[in-house]
Amino acid sequence: MSDDRTAVKNPVRLRAIGFNPRANPYAAWGSFIVLVILWQIGSSTGFISELAMPSPVAVGKALWQLIVSGELWVHLAASAQRLAVGWVLGTVAGLTVGFLIGMFSWARSPGVALVSALFPIPKIALLPLFIIWFGIGEPSKFATIGFGVFFPTVINTFSGVDNVARNLIRMGQSFDLSTWSIVRKIILPGALPTILSGFRISSSIAIILLVAAEMIGAQYGIGALILSAGNLYQTDQLIAGVVVLSLLGLSVSWLLGRLDKWLLSWR
Amino acid sequence: MRLEISGVSHRYDQMEALRDIDLTIEPGEIVALIGPSGCGKSTLLSIIGGMLQPSEGQVSASGAVPEGCLNPLTYVFQDFALLPWRTVAGNISLVLEDHKLSKVERAARIDEVLAQTGLSDFRNAYPKQLSGGMKQRVGIARALAVRPAVLLMDEPLSALDAQTRILLLDEFSALFARTGMTAVYVTHNLNEAVRLAHRVVALRRRPGTIKEIHTIDVPIDQRHEGDPQIAAHEAALWELIRDEAIAADKELEHVG
Numbered sequence: 001m002s003d004d005r006t007a008v009k010n011p012v013r014l015r016a017i018g019f020n021p022r023a024n025p026y027a028a029w030g031s032f033i034v035l036v037i038l039w040q041i042g043s044s045t046g047f048i049s050e051l052a053m054p055s056p057v058a059v060g061k062a063l064w065q066l067i068v069s070g071e072l073w074v075h076l077a078a079s080a081q082r083l084a085v086g087w088v089l090g091t092v093a094g095l096t097v098g099f100l101i102g103m104f105s106w107a108r109s110p111g112v113a114l115v116s117a118l119f120p121i122p123k124i125a126l127l128p129l130f131i132i133w134f135g136i137g138e139p140s141k142f143a144t145i146g147f148g149v150f151f152p153t154v155i156n157t158f159s160g161v162d163n164v165a166r167n168l169i170r171m172g173q174s175f176d177l178s179t180w181s182i183v184r185k186i187i188l189p190g191a192l193p194t195i196l197s198g199f200r201i202s203s204s205i206a207i208i209l210l211v212a213a214e215m216i217g218a219q220y221g222i223g224a225l226i227l228s229a230g231n232l233y234q235t236d237q238l239i240a241g242v243v244v245l246s247l248l249g250l251s252v253s254w255l256l257g258r259l260d261k262w263l264l265s266w267r
Numbered sequence: 268m269r270l271e272i273s274g275v276s277h278r279y280d281q282m283e284a285l286r287d288i289d290l291t292i293e294p295g296e297i298v299a300l301i302g303p304s305g306c307g308k309s310t311l312l313s314i315i316g317g318m319l320q321p322s323e324g325q326v327s328a329s330g331a332v333p334e335g336c337l338n339p340l341t342y343v344f345q346d347f348a349l350l351p352w353r354t355v356a357g358n359i360s361l362v363l364e365d366h367k368l369s370k371v372e373r374a375a376r377i378d379e380v381l382a383q384t385g386l387s388d389f390r391n392a393y394p395k396q397l398s399g400g401m402k403q404r405v406g407i408a409r410a411l412a413v414r415p416a417v418l419l420m421d422e423p424l425s426a427l428d429a430q431t432r433i434l435l436l437d438e439f440s441a442l443f444a445r446t447g448m449t450a451v452y453v454t455h456n457l458n459e460a461v462r463l464a465h466r467v468v469a470l471r472r473r474p475g476t477i478k479e480i481h482t483i484d485v486p487i488d489q490r491h492e493g494d495p496q497i498a499a500h501e502a503a504l505w506e507l508i509r510d511e512a513i514a515a516d517k518e519l520e521h522v523g
Contacts (some may be wrong), residue, residue, distance in 0.1 A: 152481055171348035175338050175362040175413065185361060189352045266352040266393055 054236040062236035063243065076244065078220040079210060082138065083248075084157040086145025087206045094150045095195070096204075098157020103187070111154070119151040124212045131217065141213045149202040156198030160191030193267070196260050203252045211245065213260075222248070268330045268339060268417035268449060270315060271295055275324035276474075277310055284323070285472035290468060290477065292417070295332060297443055297487070299452045299464035303515035308453045309421055309476030315451060316340045316419045332416040337366050339430045341415035345422040347395040347402040349409075356381070356390040359409045366508060380408040384438075400431035407442075418450040422458060424459060433492070435461055444488035457508075461500045462490050469507050472515060479507055 036056050045057030050058070066072035101111035123144055132212040164187050165217055172182040189191040214223025229237035277285040284307040292298050300308040303493040314327050316420040317340065332339050349358050356377050363373045381387045392403055394517035405425060408449045410418060423439075424432045440462055443450065454460055461483060472479040483500050490497050 065426070116481075146388055167344065167348050170318065170348060170363075171342070171344060174316060174342045175365075177365050181365050186350065188449075189350070266395075 018023070035163050051235075057238040059239045059243065063240040066225075066240060069192055072244070075220050075222050075225045076248075077250070078218070078224075079214065079222045082141050082221065083143060083206055083210050083214070083252075085138075086142045086210070089142060089151050090146035090149025090206070091199070091202065093146070094153025095157050096156045097150075099183075099187075100160060101154065102158035102161025102191070103183070111158075115151055115154050119155065123148040123209055127213060127216055131203075136217055141210070141218070144213045145206050145209045148205045152202050152205060153198060156201070157191065157195055160194030160198070161187055163194060164190030175215060193264055196256070196263065199256050199259075200253065204228070204249065204257065207249055207252070209243065268328055268332055269298075270417060270451075271327045271329070272315065273324055273327070275311070275314055275326065276320045277307070277314065277319070277321045286474040286476050288477060290322055290480075292449065294449055295303070295415075295447045295453060296329070296449070296466065297450045297464045298492070299454060299460035299467045301454060301457060301460050301467055301504065302468060302470030302475070302478075303472055303512040304339075305427055305515055306470040306472040306511070308455075308470055311470075311475070312419055312421050312453045313449060317399075326451065328416075331351055333414050336414045336416055338413040339416040341410045341413055341421040342490055343403075343406050343410050343418060343423045344356070345425050347394070347399075347406045347426070349388070349402060349405055351394050354391050354393055355386055355397070355405050355408075358394070359412050362413055364411055376412050380411045383411060383442075384408040398431070399427045400435055402433060403427065403429070404438075416449060418448055420450060420452045422453055424456070432459075438489055439463055440490065444486070447479075457501050457504045460504065461486065461497050462492075467500075467504060469504065480509075481507070 009221070029207070039048070040056045041051075043053070047054075054062075063072075066075075072082065097107075097111060097115075100107040101115075104226075126147065127140065127144050130143040134140040134143055168186050168190065169182060174188050211223035211226070214221035215227045218224045222245055226238055226241035226245075229235075229241060272288055272290045273478075275285060275288040276283070283403070288311060289297075300311060303310050310319065314321045317326075323380070328339065350361065353361060359377050359380060360373065363376060377390075378387070384407055386401070386404055386408055389397065389401060392444055394405070403426075404424070421518075424435055427435065436459060442448065443463060450463075452460070452463055464483060465487075467481040467483065469478045469481065470476065481500070481504060485494075485496055
């Protein structure tokens, strides 16, 4: 042992390095700016042909045109309304069915079987059917979006209800709380984190179906705008429409983030 | 309130958990249920409070409940069972909201139990901000808020560290001595049993039956850590359940 004390001291090497990525908001914004600058340089130098891909400046001009002519707002209002109505319809129905499946044996097996069978169908394939049922107007688009949102919401809601700690429900029962109190004060808040994270998935599904439905049959809407621009090979307007869609998605996700912060402040 | 357990047996599928349990819990009495894991002590506590239907036999209650009692048989849980989205006061309020109490009465009850458990300064804290000991104090406060006739305590100190356990044990003993509470206290810790209980019921395992009922006639407020009399009771109880504990330790879990 005494020899060890006089021997050369080697510092112990730190080995727990990495595997711990951190967020950096500046890098997030910076990545957009770098991408747009590279894209503009590519276009200006002729490396990217104007035919294949319009330059950022051209896209900006097209977007500005849409804004000042007022055309953009017409399209955006039509899309936003479809998105909101369709998503709310699908979500309310999905939450209801999800809670029934999560809480009652009679609803469970039939509910899970039907949802499993119908969930994988691409809802856009049913649009012609919805047009026959509900007409070519708005209701068929609401139905497409609503159905698309309904199934993932059901699955998410009942798995959220399943994951509510049983000991909390037992606690409620042991204090003789009414069933309604247990649902409202224990199950609903317990399932809420899962339900809210499901909203992110269902809202992106809603946007995808919105555009698809508008491309099949609509006069106004971002999907219709993109389709008509594409038909005329107005690629600058097409990209402008895509940018608007991306912004729409970001706004929805920001709103859901606020909702998370507000409802889940206890976490 | 007197609780009478008569001829209670319970089986889970093939496994016989409890057989022919007869036991009476007198008003003002603290009864500890001890025994190794798998002896059915928690099962018995669930049956006593009406959280589990026994396969045979029944539990009956008789006698008066305290004034203002909202939930005669009230549990204190090992894992606290607090709602993480409610504050300390909110968790206590939860069990009062379903009853016809005026807002003033409800607030008064909450203030009272918070003061009793030393939680008045923590009323707006969320459970995740509290230590284990504080969480269990909230569990106790919540149970006291409904003015129970019998407290059913399911290993209330098992999830806590050793130091906190000593502190809470003293608080429990003071509470029982002060209020003359009736309680059934499930534990696998013999020290807790001899500190708190008038009678200690030792259970045998597979199937759970009563092996022996051990009476401790020292008043609860005169029992202290390291008291030779109490230590003697603890040693006697250990003799009683030692073989059972060894058997439980060596047993393999049934797979599937």
